[in-house]
Amino acid sequence: MEGCAEEGQVMLLGVDYSPFVVRVRIALALKGIDYDFIQENLQSKSELLQKSNPVHKKIPVLIHNGKPVCESMIIVQYIEEAWDNKAPNLMPKDPYDRAIAHFWAAFIDDKLIPSILGTCRGQGEEQQKAVEESVANLLLFEEVLESTGKTYFGGDEIGLVDIALGGLLVTIQTAMKVTDIVLIETQKMPLLCAWADQFCKDDKVKEALPDRAKLFEIMSARRAKDRNEEVDR
Amino acid sequence: MEVCGEDGQLKLLGQPYSPFVVRVSIALAVKGIHYEFIEEDIHNKSELLLKSNPVHKKIPVLIHNGKPVCESMNIVQYIEEAWGNKAPNILPKDPYDRAIARFWAAFVDDKFIPSIWGVFKDEGEEQQKAVEETVANFLLLEETLSGKAYFGGDEIGLVDIALGGLLVTIQTVEKITNSVLIDKQKMPLLSAWADKFCKADRVKEVLPDPATLLKLMWERKAKMTSPPAGN
Numbered sequence: 001m002e003g004c005a006e007e008g009q010v011m012l013l014g015v016d017y018s019p020f021v022v023r024v025r026i027a028l029a030l031k032g033i034d035y036d037f038i039q040e041n042l043q044s045k046s047e048l049l050q051k052s053n054p055v056h057k058k059i060p061v062l063i064h065n066g067k068p069v070c071e072s073m074i075i076v077q078y079i080e081e082a083w084d085n086k087a088p089n090l091m092p093k094d095p096y097d098r099a100i101a102h103f104w105a106a107f108i109d110d111k112l113i114p115s116i117l118g119t120c121r122g123q124g125e126e127q128q129k130a131v132e133e134s135v136a137n138l139l140l141f142e143e144v145l146e147s148t149g150k151t152y153f154g155g156d157e158i159g160l161v162d163i164a165l166g167g168l169l170v171t172i173q174t175a176m177k178v179t180d181i182v183l184i185e186t187q188k189m190p191l192l193c194a195w196a197d198q199f200c201k202d203d204k205v206k207e208a209l210p211d212r213a214k215l216f217e218i219m220s221a222r223r224a225k226d227r228n229e230e231v232d233r
Numbered sequence: 234m235e236v237c238g239e240d241g242q243l244k245l246l247g248q249p250y251s252p253f254v255v256r257v258s259i260a261l262a263v264k265g266i267h268y269e270f271i272e273e274d275i276h277n278k279s280e281l282l283l284k285s286n287p288v289h290k291k292i293p294v295l296i297h298n299g300k301p302v303c304e305s306m307n308i309v310q311y312i313e314e315a316w317g318n319k320a321p322n323i324l325p326k327d328p329y330d331r332a333i334a335r336f337w338a339a340f341v342d343d344k345f346i347p348s349i350w351g352v353f354k355d356e357g358e359e360q361q362k363a364v365e366e367t368v369a370n371f372l373l374l375e376e377t378l379s380g381k382a383y384f385g386g387d388e389i390g391l392v393d394i395a396l397g398g399l400l401v402t403i404q405t406v407e408k409i410t411n412s413v414l415i416d417k418q419k420m421p422l423l424s425a426w427a428d429k430f431c432k433a434d435r436v437k438e439v440l441p442d443p444a445t446l447l448k449l450m451w452e453r454k455a456k457m458t459s460p461p462a463g464n
Contacts, residue, residue: 055340064329067329069329069332069336071335071336071339074332074335074336075332077331077332077335078328078331078332081328081331081332082328084328095311095314095317096300096302098311098314099307099308099310102304102310103302103307106304106307140288
Protein backbone atom coordinates (compact mmCIF):
# COMPACT_ATOMS: atom_id res chain seq x y z
CA MET A 1 0.00 0.00 0.00
CA GLU A 2 1.23 3.51 -0.72
CA GLY A 3 2.90 5.30 2.19
CA CYS A 4 -0.17 6.73 3.87
CA ALA A 5 0.90 10.30 4.25
CA GLU A 6 2.87 10.02 7.42
CA GLU A 7 4.32 13.40 8.18
CA GLY A 8 7.55 14.09 6.30
CA GLN A 9 6.63 11.70 3.49
CA VAL A 10 4.65 14.26 1.49
CA MET A 11 6.08 17.70 0.82
CA LEU A 12 4.66 20.39 -1.39
CA LEU A 13 6.99 23.10 -2.63
CA GLY A 14 5.13 26.24 -3.63
CA VAL A 15 3.77 29.65 -2.83
CA ASP A 16 0.33 29.87 -1.29
CA TYR A 17 -0.98 32.43 -3.77
CA SER A 18 -0.10 30.56 -6.98
CA PRO A 19 -3.24 29.10 -8.60
CA PHE A 20 -1.19 26.11 -9.75
CA VAL A 21 -0.14 25.39 -6.18
CA VAL A 22 -3.73 25.94 -5.01
CA ARG A 23 -4.88 23.19 -7.38
CA VAL A 24 -2.56 20.71 -5.70
CA ARG A 25 -3.52 21.87 -2.21
CA ILE A 26 -7.19 21.39 -3.06
CA ALA A 27 -6.55 17.83 -4.24
CA LEU A 28 -4.55 17.02 -1.09
CA ALA A 29 -7.24 18.59 1.12
CA LEU A 30 -10.06 16.67 -0.58
CA LYS A 31 -8.21 13.42 -0.11
CA GLY A 32 -7.37 14.29 3.50
CA ILE A 33 -3.64 13.87 2.92
CA ASP A 34 -1.25 15.49 5.39
CA TYR A 35 1.81 17.19 4.02
CA ASP A 36 4.58 19.67 4.72
CA PHE A 37 4.12 22.89 2.83
CA ILE A 38 7.41 24.51 1.97
CA GLN A 39 6.95 28.14 1.00
CA GLU A 40 9.38 29.03 -1.74
CA ASN A 41 10.84 32.43 -2.50
CA LEU A 42 10.45 32.73 -6.26
CA GLN A 43 13.17 35.35 -6.48
CA SER A 44 15.58 32.98 -4.77
CA LYS A 45 14.59 29.40 -5.46
CA SER A 46 15.73 26.76 -2.99
CA GLU A 47 18.27 24.03 -3.78
CA LEU A 48 15.52 21.52 -3.18
CA LEU A 49 13.24 23.10 -5.78
CA GLN A 50 15.98 23.37 -8.38
CA LYS A 51 17.04 19.79 -7.77
CA SER A 52 13.47 18.47 -7.78
CA ASN A 53 12.38 20.29 -10.93
CA PRO A 54 15.58 20.77 -12.92
CA VAL A 55 13.75 21.04 -16.25
CA HIS A 56 11.35 23.88 -15.43
CA LYS A 57 12.51 25.07 -11.98
CA LYS A 58 8.90 25.95 -11.22
CA ILE A 59 6.37 25.37 -8.48
CA PRO A 60 4.38 23.38 -7.53
CA VAL A 61 6.47 20.29 -6.91
CA LEU A 62 5.09 17.42 -4.87
CA ILE A 63 7.72 15.24 -3.25
CA HIS A 64 6.36 11.86 -2.18
CA ASN A 65 8.74 9.55 -0.36
CA GLY A 66 11.62 11.58 -1.79
CA LYS A 67 10.40 11.38 -5.39
CA PRO A 68 9.38 14.64 -7.08
CA VAL A 69 6.32 15.10 -9.31
CA CYS A 70 6.00 18.32 -11.31
CA GLU A 71 3.30 20.22 -13.22
CA SER A 72 0.07 20.94 -11.34
CA MET A 73 -2.40 18.75 -13.25
CA ILE A 74 0.10 15.89 -13.48
CA ILE A 75 0.49 16.15 -9.69
CA VAL A 76 -3.30 16.11 -9.22
CA GLN A 77 -3.56 12.96 -11.33
CA TYR A 78 -0.69 11.43 -9.40
CA ILE A 79 -2.46 12.15 -6.11
CA GLU A 80 -5.58 10.46 -7.45
CA GLU A 81 -3.66 7.39 -8.59
CA ALA A 82 -1.26 7.04 -5.66
CA TRP A 83 -4.15 7.34 -3.19
CA ASP A 84 -6.84 5.78 -5.34
CA ASN A 85 -8.23 3.74 -2.48
CA LYS A 86 -8.83 6.89 -0.51
CA ALA A 87 -12.21 8.53 -1.18
CA PRO A 88 -13.26 10.73 -2.81
CA ASN A 89 -12.16 9.76 -6.29
CA LEU A 90 -11.22 12.79 -8.31
CA MET A 91 -11.61 11.02 -11.65
CA PRO A 92 -14.50 8.98 -13.04
CA LYS A 93 -13.94 5.28 -13.70
CA ASP A 94 -15.16 5.14 -17.29
CA PRO A 95 -12.40 5.77 -19.88
CA TYR A 96 -14.60 8.00 -22.02
CA ASP A 97 -15.63 10.19 -19.09
CA ARG A 98 -11.97 10.42 -18.11
CA ALA A 99 -11.05 11.52 -21.63
CA ILE A 100 -13.68 14.27 -21.44
CA ALA A 101 -12.32 15.41 -18.08
CA HIS A 102 -8.77 15.50 -19.48
CA PHE A 103 -9.99 17.41 -22.52
CA TRP A 104 -11.47 20.22 -20.42
CA ALA A 105 -8.51 20.30 -18.02
CA ALA A 106 -6.19 20.72 -21.03
CA PHE A 107 -8.48 23.42 -22.45
CA ILE A 108 -8.15 25.37 -19.23
CA ASP A 109 -4.37 25.25 -19.39
CA ASP A 110 -3.99 25.78 -23.14
CA LYS A 111 -6.71 28.34 -23.85
CA LEU A 112 -8.37 29.78 -20.75
CA ILE A 113 -5.26 30.67 -18.77
CA PRO A 114 -3.54 32.49 -21.66
CA SER A 115 -6.71 34.48 -22.40
CA ILE A 116 -7.11 35.51 -18.75
CA LEU A 117 -3.44 36.45 -18.53
CA GLY A 118 -4.09 38.61 -21.58
CA THR A 119 -6.76 40.54 -19.69
CA CYS A 120 -4.31 41.32 -16.88
CA ARG A 121 -1.26 42.10 -18.94
CA GLY A 122 -2.72 43.58 -22.10
CA GLN A 123 -3.79 47.12 -22.72
CA GLY A 124 -6.26 48.79 -25.08
CA GLU A 125 -7.28 46.66 -28.07
CA GLU A 126 -5.17 43.69 -27.05
CA GLN A 127 -6.80 43.63 -23.66
CA GLN A 128 -10.26 43.92 -25.18
CA LYS A 129 -9.56 40.94 -27.43
CA ALA A 130 -8.34 38.94 -24.43
CA VAL A 131 -11.51 39.83 -22.52
CA GLU A 132 -13.70 38.62 -25.38
CA GLU A 133 -11.74 35.39 -25.66
CA SER A 134 -11.87 34.79 -21.90
CA VAL A 135 -15.63 35.31 -21.82
CA ALA A 136 -16.12 33.00 -24.81
CA ASN A 137 -13.95 30.36 -23.12
CA LEU A 138 -15.81 30.66 -19.82
CA LEU A 139 -19.16 30.36 -21.62
CA LEU A 140 -18.08 26.92 -22.81
CA PHE A 141 -17.90 25.85 -19.18
CA GLU A 142 -21.32 27.36 -18.54
CA GLU A 143 -22.60 25.19 -21.40
CA VAL A 144 -21.04 22.07 -19.92
CA LEU A 145 -22.86 22.66 -16.63
CA GLU A 146 -26.06 23.35 -18.54
CA SER A 147 -25.85 20.11 -20.46
CA THR A 148 -25.02 17.91 -17.46
CA GLY A 149 -27.34 19.61 -14.96
CA LYS A 150 -24.85 18.74 -12.23
CA THR A 151 -23.42 20.83 -9.42
CA TYR A 152 -19.81 20.14 -10.31
CA PHE A 153 -17.95 19.35 -13.51
CA GLY A 154 -17.12 16.06 -11.82
CA GLY A 155 -20.82 15.34 -11.29
CA ASP A 156 -22.14 15.26 -7.73
CA GLU A 157 -18.65 15.60 -6.32
CA ILE A 158 -15.62 17.70 -7.07
CA GLY A 159 -13.52 16.23 -9.84
CA LEU A 160 -10.48 16.94 -12.01
CA VAL A 161 -12.01 19.79 -13.99
CA ASP A 162 -13.40 21.44 -10.85
CA ILE A 163 -9.89 21.40 -9.41
CA ALA A 164 -8.29 22.61 -12.65
CA LEU A 165 -10.68 25.56 -12.90
CA GLY A 166 -11.41 26.03 -9.21
CA GLY A 167 -7.73 26.42 -8.41
CA LEU A 168 -7.79 29.54 -10.57
CA LEU A 169 -10.97 31.03 -9.13
CA VAL A 170 -9.59 33.35 -6.49
CA THR A 171 -6.94 34.50 -8.99
CA ILE A 172 -9.60 35.19 -11.63
CA GLN A 173 -11.83 37.02 -9.13
CA THR A 174 -8.88 39.07 -7.92
CA ALA A 175 -7.84 39.86 -11.50
CA MET A 176 -11.35 41.18 -12.09
CA LYS A 177 -11.00 43.53 -9.13
CA VAL A 178 -7.55 44.72 -10.18
CA THR A 179 -8.49 45.38 -13.80
CA ASP A 180 -12.10 46.34 -13.10
CA ILE A 181 -13.23 43.92 -15.80
CA VAL A 182 -16.03 41.42 -15.30
CA LEU A 183 -15.28 38.00 -16.73
CA ILE A 184 -17.70 35.78 -14.81
CA GLU A 185 -21.01 37.62 -15.10
CA THR A 186 -24.00 36.37 -13.12
CA GLN A 187 -26.41 37.10 -15.93
CA LYS A 188 -24.45 35.42 -18.71
CA MET A 189 -23.10 32.57 -16.57
CA PRO A 190 -25.54 31.79 -13.75
CA LEU A 191 -24.50 28.16 -13.41
CA LEU A 192 -20.81 28.97 -13.41
CA CYS A 193 -21.38 31.60 -10.71
CA ALA A 194 -23.31 29.14 -8.62
CA TRP A 195 -20.57 26.58 -9.15
CA ALA A 196 -17.89 29.10 -8.12
CA ASP A 197 -19.83 29.93 -4.96
CA GLN A 198 -20.39 26.32 -4.01
CA PHE A 199 -16.79 25.39 -4.76
CA CYS A 200 -15.23 28.13 -2.66
CA LYS A 201 -17.49 27.28 0.30
CA ASP A 202 -16.64 23.59 0.32
CA ASP A 203 -15.14 22.73 3.71
CA LYS A 204 -12.00 21.15 2.43
CA VAL A 205 -11.46 23.48 -0.52
CA LYS A 206 -11.61 26.69 1.46
CA GLU A 207 -8.58 25.69 3.58
CA ALA A 208 -6.53 25.58 0.40
CA LEU A 209 -7.61 28.88 -1.12
CA PRO A 210 -5.22 31.82 -1.06
CA ASP A 211 -5.75 34.93 1.03
CA ARG A 212 -7.65 37.36 -1.19
CA ALA A 213 -6.25 40.57 0.29
CA LYS A 214 -2.66 39.36 -0.11
CA LEU A 215 -3.33 38.23 -3.68
CA PHE A 216 -4.94 41.59 -4.51
CA GLU A 217 -1.80 43.38 -3.31
CA ILE A 218 0.48 41.11 -5.32
CA MET A 219 -1.58 41.36 -8.50
CA SER A 220 -2.02 45.14 -8.23
CA ALA A 221 1.71 45.61 -7.82
CA ARG A 222 2.39 43.37 -10.79
CA ARG A 223 -0.09 45.25 -12.98
CA ALA A 224 1.47 48.58 -12.02
CA LYS A 225 4.91 47.20 -12.88
CA ASP A 226 3.67 45.86 -16.23
CA ARG A 227 2.24 49.24 -17.12
CA ASN A 228 5.45 51.07 -16.26
CA GLU A 229 7.89 48.97 -18.16
CA GLU A 230 8.27 46.61 -21.14
CA VAL A 231 6.94 43.19 -20.15
CA ASP A 232 9.54 40.49 -20.58
CA ARG A 233 7.43 37.54 -21.75
CA MET B 234 -15.30 -6.20 -22.25
CA GLU B 235 -14.47 -3.25 -24.44
CA VAL B 236 -15.67 -3.54 -28.02
CA CYS B 237 -12.55 -4.57 -29.87
CA GLY B 238 -12.35 -2.15 -32.76
CA GLU B 239 -14.87 -3.84 -35.01
CA ASP B 240 -15.25 -2.03 -38.31
CA GLY B 241 -17.58 0.93 -38.09
CA GLN B 242 -17.25 1.14 -34.35
CA LEU B 243 -13.95 2.97 -34.41
CA LYS B 244 -13.19 5.87 -36.71
CA LEU B 245 -10.17 8.12 -36.84
CA LEU B 246 -10.69 11.48 -38.52
CA GLY B 247 -7.40 12.83 -39.71
CA GLN B 248 -4.81 13.40 -42.34
CA PRO B 249 -1.94 10.93 -42.74
CA TYR B 250 0.80 13.61 -42.72
CA SER B 251 -0.23 15.32 -39.52
CA PRO B 252 2.17 14.31 -36.71
CA PHE B 253 -0.71 14.53 -34.24
CA VAL B 254 -2.73 12.05 -36.27
CA VAL B 255 0.35 9.84 -36.66
CA ARG B 256 0.61 9.62 -32.86
CA VAL B 257 -2.89 8.16 -32.70
CA SER B 258 -2.28 5.82 -35.63
CA ILE B 259 0.84 4.53 -33.86
CA ALA B 260 -1.07 3.87 -30.64
CA LEU B 261 -3.80 1.99 -32.51
CA ALA B 262 -1.21 0.03 -34.51
CA VAL B 263 0.84 -0.88 -31.43
CA LYS B 264 -2.32 -2.18 -29.74
CA GLY B 265 -3.40 -4.01 -32.90
CA ILE B 266 -6.75 -2.21 -33.02
CA HIS B 267 -8.70 -2.02 -36.30
CA TYR B 268 -10.39 1.19 -37.31
CA GLU B 269 -11.70 3.17 -40.23
CA PHE B 270 -9.49 6.08 -41.26
CA ILE B 271 -11.46 9.03 -42.58
CA GLU B 272 -9.23 11.43 -44.44
CA GLU B 273 -10.14 15.05 -43.81
CA ASP B 274 -9.46 18.02 -46.02
CA ILE B 275 -8.39 20.62 -43.47
CA HIS B 276 -9.34 23.44 -45.82
CA ASN B 277 -12.83 22.01 -46.16
CA LYS B 278 -13.65 20.29 -42.89
CA SER B 279 -16.43 17.69 -42.86
CA GLU B 280 -19.68 18.04 -40.94
CA LEU B 281 -18.61 15.05 -38.91
CA LEU B 282 -15.37 16.70 -37.83
CA LEU B 283 -17.04 20.00 -36.98
CA LYS B 284 -19.71 18.18 -35.01
CA SER B 285 -17.26 15.88 -33.25
CA ASN B 286 -14.79 18.59 -32.23
CA PRO B 287 -16.87 21.76 -31.97
CA VAL B 288 -14.43 23.43 -29.57
CA HIS B 289 -11.23 23.19 -31.63
CA LYS B 290 -12.44 21.89 -35.02
CA LYS B 291 -9.13 20.08 -35.39
CA ILE B 292 -7.81 16.63 -36.24
CA PRO B 293 -7.23 14.03 -34.95
CA VAL B 294 -10.60 12.95 -33.57
CA LEU B 295 -11.20 9.35 -32.54
CA ILE B 296 -14.85 8.31 -32.61
CA HIS B 297 -15.48 5.19 -30.55
CA ASN B 298 -19.02 3.80 -30.62
CA GLY B 299 -20.21 7.21 -31.77
CA LYS B 300 -18.45 9.12 -29.00
CA PRO B 301 -15.67 11.53 -30.01
CA VAL B 302 -12.33 11.95 -28.22
CA CYS B 303 -10.13 14.91 -29.17
CA GLU B 304 -6.51 16.05 -28.73
CA SER B 305 -3.81 13.57 -29.74
CA MET B 306 -2.24 12.69 -26.38
CA ASN B 307 -5.67 12.59 -24.77
CA ILE B 308 -6.74 10.11 -27.45
CA VAL B 309 -3.61 8.00 -26.90
CA GLN B 310 -4.33 7.78 -23.18
CA TYR B 311 -7.96 6.96 -23.94
CA ILE B 312 -6.85 4.11 -26.22
CA GLU B 313 -4.64 2.79 -23.42
CA GLU B 314 -7.51 2.88 -20.91
CA ALA B 315 -10.35 1.71 -23.15
CA TRP B 316 -8.23 -1.26 -24.30
CA GLY B 317 -6.46 -1.64 -20.96
CA ASN B 318 -6.51 -5.42 -21.17
CA LYS B 319 -4.94 -5.52 -24.61
CA ALA B 320 -1.16 -5.78 -24.57
CA PRO B 321 1.11 -3.99 -24.88
CA ASN B 322 0.45 -1.37 -22.23
CA ILE B 323 1.47 2.10 -23.27
CA LEU B 324 1.63 3.45 -19.72
CA PRO B 325 3.39 1.79 -16.78
CA LYS B 326 1.37 0.55 -13.81
CA ASP B 327 3.15 2.45 -11.07
CA PRO B 328 1.62 5.90 -10.37
CA TYR B 329 5.03 7.57 -10.09
CA ASP B 330 6.27 6.14 -13.38
CA ARG B 331 3.01 7.25 -15.00
CA ALA B 332 3.54 10.78 -13.68
CA ILE B 333 7.05 10.82 -15.16
CA ALA B 334 5.75 9.60 -18.53
CA ARG B 335 3.06 12.29 -18.51
CA PHE B 336 5.62 14.92 -17.57
CA TRP B 337 7.79 14.17 -20.60
CA ALA B 338 4.80 13.84 -22.93
CA ALA B 339 3.68 17.29 -21.76
CA PHE B 340 7.24 18.56 -22.26
CA VAL B 341 7.13 17.39 -25.88
CA ASP B 342 3.86 19.27 -26.42
CA ASP B 343 4.69 22.44 -24.50
CA LYS B 344 8.34 22.95 -25.41
CA PHE B 345 9.32 20.83 -28.39
CA ILE B 346 6.52 21.51 -30.74
CA PRO B 347 6.82 25.32 -30.50
CA SER B 348 10.61 25.20 -30.94
CA ILE B 349 10.43 22.86 -33.96
CA TRP B 350 7.75 25.03 -35.45
CA GLY B 351 10.07 27.99 -34.93
CA VAL B 352 12.86 26.20 -36.82
CA PHE B 353 10.48 25.65 -39.72
CA LYS B 354 8.83 29.03 -39.99
CA ASP B 355 11.49 31.48 -38.81
CA GLU B 356 14.52 32.87 -40.57
CA GLY B 357 17.93 34.19 -39.59
CA GLU B 358 18.55 34.86 -35.91
CA GLU B 359 15.07 33.76 -34.80
CA GLN B 360 15.55 30.45 -36.55
CA GLN B 361 18.98 29.99 -35.03
CA LYS B 362 17.48 30.56 -31.59
CA ALA B 363 14.78 27.99 -32.31
CA VAL B 364 17.41 25.47 -33.44
CA GLU B 365 19.37 25.99 -30.21
CA GLU B 366 16.24 25.55 -28.13
CA THR B 367 15.28 22.38 -29.96
CA VAL B 368 18.75 20.91 -29.55
CA ALA B 369 18.71 21.78 -25.82
CA ASN B 370 15.33 20.08 -25.48
CA PHE B 371 16.60 17.00 -27.29
CA LEU B 372 19.61 16.84 -25.00
CA LEU B 373 17.26 16.66 -22.00
CA LEU B 374 15.49 13.75 -23.63
CA GLU B 375 18.85 12.10 -24.40
CA GLU B 376 19.53 12.06 -20.65
CA THR B 377 16.26 10.31 -19.82
CA LEU B 378 16.95 7.51 -22.31
CA SER B 379 20.05 6.18 -20.58
CA GLY B 380 20.07 2.39 -20.48
CA LYS B 381 16.67 1.99 -22.12
CA ALA B 382 15.63 0.90 -25.61
CA TYR B 383 12.57 3.12 -25.47
CA PHE B 384 11.38 5.92 -23.20
CA GLY B 385 8.77 3.39 -22.09
CA GLY B 386 11.47 0.87 -21.13
CA ASP B 387 11.64 -2.35 -23.15
CA GLU B 388 8.55 -1.46 -25.13
CA ILE B 389 7.09 1.57 -26.79
CA GLY B 390 5.30 3.81 -24.33
CA LEU B 391 3.55 7.15 -24.05
CA VAL B 392 6.62 9.34 -24.51
CA ASP B 393 7.84 7.25 -27.47
CA ILE B 394 4.48 7.89 -29.12
CA ALA B 395 4.43 11.59 -28.20
CA LEU B 396 7.86 12.19 -29.73
CA GLY B 397 7.89 9.39 -32.27
CA GLY B 398 4.75 10.71 -33.93
CA LEU B 399 6.73 13.84 -34.74
CA LEU B 400 9.86 12.08 -36.02
CA VAL B 401 9.28 12.11 -39.76
CA THR B 402 8.13 15.73 -39.49
CA ILE B 403 11.28 16.62 -37.54
CA GLN B 404 13.49 14.88 -40.11
CA THR B 405 11.66 16.75 -42.87
CA VAL B 406 12.18 20.08 -41.12
CA GLU B 407 15.89 19.27 -40.89
CA LYS B 408 16.03 18.72 -44.64
CA ILE B 409 14.07 21.83 -45.56
CA THR B 410 15.95 24.16 -43.22
CA ASN B 411 19.29 22.45 -43.65
CA SER B 412 19.68 22.15 -39.89
CA VAL B 413 20.67 19.30 -37.60
CA LEU B 414 18.26 18.78 -34.75
CA ILE B 415 18.95 15.16 -33.82
CA ASP B 416 22.73 15.20 -33.80
CA LYS B 417 24.22 11.68 -33.91
CA GLN B 418 27.35 12.71 -32.09
CA LYS B 419 25.74 14.78 -29.37
CA MET B 420 22.72 12.47 -29.02
CA PRO B 421 23.77 8.90 -29.76
CA LEU B 422 20.97 7.33 -27.71
CA LEU B 423 18.28 9.50 -29.23
CA SER B 424 19.56 8.81 -32.76
CA ALA B 425 19.54 5.09 -32.08
CA TRP B 426 16.04 5.40 -30.59
CA ALA B 427 14.79 7.28 -33.66
CA ASP B 428 16.18 4.61 -35.95
CA LYS B 429 14.73 1.77 -33.92
CA PHE B 430 11.36 3.47 -33.55
CA CYS B 431 10.90 4.13 -37.26
CA LYS B 432 11.77 0.51 -38.07
CA ALA B 433 9.53 -1.04 -35.37
CA ASP B 434 7.07 -3.47 -36.90
CA ARG B 435 3.72 -1.90 -36.23
CA VAL B 436 5.00 1.65 -36.28
CA LYS B 437 6.58 1.73 -39.73
CA GLU B 438 3.28 0.93 -41.43
CA VAL B 439 1.67 4.11 -40.17
CA LEU B 440 4.49 6.61 -40.57
CA PRO B 441 4.00 9.17 -43.32
CA ASP B 442 5.93 8.78 -46.54
CA PRO B 443 9.00 11.04 -46.16
CA ALA B 444 9.08 12.05 -49.86
CA THR B 445 5.43 13.13 -49.87
CA LEU B 446 5.79 14.94 -46.55
CA LEU B 447 8.85 16.75 -47.87
CA LYS B 448 6.87 17.93 -50.90
CA LEU B 449 3.91 19.05 -48.73
CA MET B 450 6.11 20.94 -46.30
CA TRP B 451 8.03 22.67 -49.08
CA GLU B 452 4.69 23.85 -50.42
CA ARG B 453 3.71 25.07 -46.99
CA LYS B 454 7.00 26.89 -46.51
CA ALA B 455 6.54 28.59 -49.86
CA LYS B 456 3.10 29.88 -48.87
CA MET B 457 4.29 31.28 -45.59
CA THR B 458 3.76 34.95 -45.35
CA SER B 459 1.57 34.83 -42.24
CA PRO B 460 1.00 32.35 -39.39
CA PRO B 461 -0.68 29.19 -40.68
CA ALA B 462 -4.07 27.87 -39.66
CA GLY B 463 -4.12 24.95 -37.22
CA ASN B 464 -4.55 21.33 -38.31
